Amino acid sequence: MEKYSKNNDTSYALGTTLTIEMLKRKKSVAKRVYINPKQKRDETFDKLVSLAREAKIPVILNNEKIFTALSGKDNVMAIGEFSKFESKLDENKNHLVLVNPSNMGNLGTIFRSGAAFEIGGLAIIKPAADCFDPKCVRSSMGAIFSLPFRYYSSFEEYEKEFPNHHLYPFMLQAKKELREAEKKEPYSLVYGNEATGLPAEFLKKGDPLIIAQSSEIDSLNLDNAVSIGLYYFKNN
């Protein structure tokens, strides 16, 4: 059984809860459900089998090796294999745009916050972390199956597709504080790489904002900065 690879067309939801989320939210991409031979024939087992049936995909019961290959020492009782997918982003909805995010755990957490605050879509500008990596799928806690997202090869490509979106780049060099922002919809909240932030040219795009913070620290963690931005724009 193969391990996960960035170049494969499929990836895996590791764990029973995550597999159930995948089957409930995105059954169109579901390919197979593996159930660990150690899993008891209980309600959880029945639920997995019945969701797999609804999705019209096979349930594999005798493949212990895939559990060792994909989850190592973790005690994972089910694995959901799915085809990698992206969605067209809706031009009438608000977006979150991540330019060159590099940390997989952060990216998963950002999917979770994006879903929590009902952002309309997530654009990820390459080069970027691979959100299909099982670690990212896991840290999204299933939000990757509900929040529409798409990879773009450059910010220009994104900008061309959505010329009417109001851009709000989050930058430490910006003059205007988040709480002074005038919200215009549809908007795109734009965040840079964890270590380097957005390039200076973004100061000329839309309405750059800073999250006021003490000089005691270099910057906030990316997913914290994103959560604050999402919460603020949703509630103001």
Next chain:
Amino acid sequence: MEKYSKNNDTSYALGTTLTIEMLKRKKSVAKRVYINPKQKRDETFDKLVSLAREAKIPVILNNEKIFTALSGKDNVMAIGEFSKFESKLDENKNHLVLVNPSNMGNLGTIFRSGAAFEIGGLAIIKPAADCFDPKCVRSSMGAIFSLPFRYYSSFEEYEKEFPNHHLYPFMLQAKKELREAEKKEPYSLVYGNEATGLPAEFLKKGDPLIIAQSSEIDSLNLDNAVSIGLYYFKNN
């Protein structure tokens, strides 16, 4: 050379930047600086030596083993050994209270957000993750050396010491949304464990708040929820 242990009186700042932060912000707890034999005799070297001299602590140049023992494969060029410390929290300042946080990485990131939004102190209620673990020190990016914090054996112990603090427990069962909160100072923003949240009894304490979020997800990541709360209370 020993590895880090929760039971030791000392811990370590791994990396040049972190060691410099420790020496600048908290030289009273500094014990030794180890410089990797591979480190060039450049400006960074001179800076470490001069900060160690100011702190009146020895610089150890020939102990390669401690780098292998503490940082493994990471290419760490300096290690700052320090005595574990806690601070008395100021009764006139606002606090963040974490009840039973279990994730070290989260805890470090929360120190960082706490410093960013200038909360007056951090109370950590045991059982809890060990913030002196080098992984947590590292994920705090040095904020552990500037934000006053203290461990308490129970929430009651904390409550007794600060009877005048207005409590704002963050709970999914709360009725009042964060943005409807009436801020009264000094305040304590109280958050529960990553997986279980706060026990129901906190609904009767102070003014429980919820961060409105979609039913698409179970809950926000703890450090994201904390960052939103800190930002909101600081700016409203």
